[in-house]
Amino acid sequence: MNTLFKPVFDLFNYIKMFQRYLGFKMYLVFVFNIVASLLEGFGILMLLPLFESLGASDNVANDNRFNIYIYEIIDYLGWSTSTVSVLKLIVLIFILKGFITMIALGINSYLIGDLLKGIKMNLFGHYTDMSFSYYSSKNTGDFINIVAEQPNIAIESFKQLIHFGSHLINTFVLIFIAFSISSSFGGLAIAAGVILLILFLRLNSYVQGLSRITAFENSNLNKWLVQVLQGFKYLISTNQIKKLKTYIFDSINLLTVNHVKSGISASFTQSVREPLAVVLIVSIIYFQLVIFEQRLEPILVSIALFYRALSSTLAVQSSFQGTFQFIGSMEMINDEFRNQKLNKVKNGFKKINNFK
Numbered sequence: 001m002n003t004l005f006k007p008v009f010d011l012f013n014y015i016k017m018f019q020r021y022l023g024f025k026m027y028l029v030f031v032f033n034i035v036a037s038l039l040e041g042f043g044i045l046m047l048l049p050l051f052e053s054l055g056a057s058d059n060v061a062n063d064n065r066f067n068i069y070i071y072e073i074i075d076y077l078g079w080s081t082s083t084v085s086v087l088k089l090i091v092l093i094f095i096l097k098g099f100i101t102m103i104a105l106g107i108n109s110y111l112i113g114d115l116l117k118g119i120k121m122n123l124f125g126h127y128t129d130m131s132f133s134y135y136s137s138k139n140t141g142d143f144i145n146i147v148a149e150q151p152n153i154a155i156e157s158f159k160q161l162i163h164f165g166s167h168l169i170n171t172f173v174l175i176f177i178a179f180s181i182s183s184s185f186g187g188l189a190i191a192a193g194v195i196l197l198i199l200f201l202r203l204n205s206y207v208q209g210l211s212r213i214t215a216f217e218n219s220n221l222n223k224w225l226v227q228v229l230q231g232f233k234y235l236i237s238t239n240q241i242k243k244l245k246t247y248i249f250d251s252i253n254l255l256t257v258n259h260v261k262s263g264i265s266a267s268f269t270q271s272v273r274e275p276l277a278v279v280l281i282v283s284i285i286y287f288q289l290v291i292f293e294q295r296l297e298p299i300l301v302s303i304a305l306f307y308r309a310l311s312s313t314l315a316v317q318s319s320f321q322g323t324f325q326f327i328g329s330m331e332m333i334n335d336e337f338r339n340q341k342l343n344k345v346k347n348g349f350k351k352i353n354n355f356k
Contacts, residue, residue: 032104037173039097126340134343141223153329160322167315174309208324215328221251
């Protein structure tokens with residue numbers, strides 16, 4: 001059981017890892033995502049007063065609290081109580097949601113740039129202070145790989161982590177709103193979401209292992225390539241390049257296989273979205289209509305909410321998997337920072353005055 005849920009605990013460690021570089025400002029993007037999710041859920045709920053205004057059902061009670069609140073908002077805006085006013089309010093809500101989402105994406109872009117800059121500048125700063133013994137214990141290709149290539153891959157992991165948090169927030173908000181309309185529907189939606197995430201945990205752990213192997217092998221490949229280029233004349237003249245070719249081709253083959261395996265895992269997650277959505281939605285409609293004997297209108301609104309929540313749940317899995325797909329690079333960078341601190345050159349404390 002501990003092994004099954006290990007990716008979840010690892011995720012908290014990764015969040016702390018990125019927080020060390022960005023601070024608490026990385027959570028600002030989630031604040032705007034909460035507002036955007038609330039607006040989306042509120043916009044979908046607007047279907048209830050829309051159905052009533054269209055006379056789609058005589059069963060929707062006129063004293064429905066949500067409908068009353070909506071008409072109070074319409075009165076406050078100075079609009080007439082009509083179908084057109086409800087439609088105008090829906091449009092206004094989703095325009096506001098788009099504006100909030102744009103701000104969140106802008107903050108996300110700023111955080112990504114700040115993280116990339118911080119990692120590369122700090123790494124180079126540590127390189128200028130590392131001890132010669134540590135420098136000589138590693139290959140030039142290792143240092144080049146870590147400062148030039150691995151930060152770019154680590155950024156992809158951070159992007160996926162932000163997407164994971166955003167979709168998770170959206171899922172919780174929409175399910176909570178669905179639960180407020182129909183507790184039985186919300187309960188079934190929560191159960192379905194939890195089961196889906198548990199089923200994919202082992203796949204995420206598998207992708208995490210591939211990421212670590214890929215990050216390590218990228219370092220190896222850079223090492224061999226640097227050695228070939230630095231000693232090119234000698235290797236050609238002594239016909240030793242064939243031996244290094246074998247190492248390079250083996251490394252490339254391993255990276256290719258890992259890339260294919262990661263791609264197949266991502267394809268599996270993407271391909272099951274629609275079938276799972278249809279099966280779960282049809283099942284919940286059956287429970288609502290046949291078992292719980294609910295009215296049609298709340299079910300339609302709940303279906304819209306659940307479909308968006310289910311899409312977000314499956315997007316949570318995709319982002320979860322994507323985070324683990326690239327996290328090996330961030331782990332390697334973090335290890336390098338730790339090694340650099342342990343192998344920093346020791347400067348003296350004596351100050352020499354009047355030195356000429």
